[in-house]
Amino acid sequence: MRISVSDANPSDEGDVWTVLSFAGELDLAVAPQVRSTVAELIAAGRARLVWDLEQVTFMDSTVLGVLVYTMRQSESAGGGLRLAGTGTQVLRLLRITGMDGVVEMFPDTATATSASAARLS
Numbered sequence: 001m002r003i004s005v006s007d008a009n010p011s012d013e014g015d016v017w018t019v020l021s022f023a024g025e026l027d028l029a030v031a032p033q034v035r036s037t038v039a040e041l042i043a044a045g046r047a048r049l050v051w052d053l054e055q056v057t058f059m060d061s062t063v064l065g066v067l068v069y070t071m072r073q074s075e076s077a078g079g080g081l082r083l084a085g086t087g088t089q090v091l092r093l094l095r096i097t098g099m100d101g102v103v104e105m106f107p108d109t110a111t112a113t114s115a116s117a118a119r120l121s
Contacts, residue, residue, distance in 0.1 A: 008113040017113040023055035026063040047079025054085030084112040
């Protein structure tokens with residue numbers, strides 16, 4: 001699993017989104033690293049987060065718990081969480097758990113970071 005962090009500010013409104021791009025499997029082994037990265041970003045004032053899941057091949061329920069943690073913490077800090085590029089396996093997990101109706105999902109990071117992003121239905 002690989003995580004890279006970058007900032008995106010496509011609008012003139014000053015809305016900076018921090019993009020966490022993941023590659024590989026998101027499972028029990030990497031959940032603490034993901035949670036720690038999220039906690040550090042939010043503590044640094046970077047509470048508008050996008051999880052780029054386009055390169056994710058597997059995600060388990062442990063990381064789903066980290067996703068819920070991320071959503072709650074980012075919203076408490078005045079930001080929010082958006083998902084981008086959810087593949088079939090990840091989307092299936094989100095649908096089974098009902099999270100697809102709770103978290104905002106977008107086809108790609110460019111759409112997710114735009115100020116007027118239209119949520120996937």
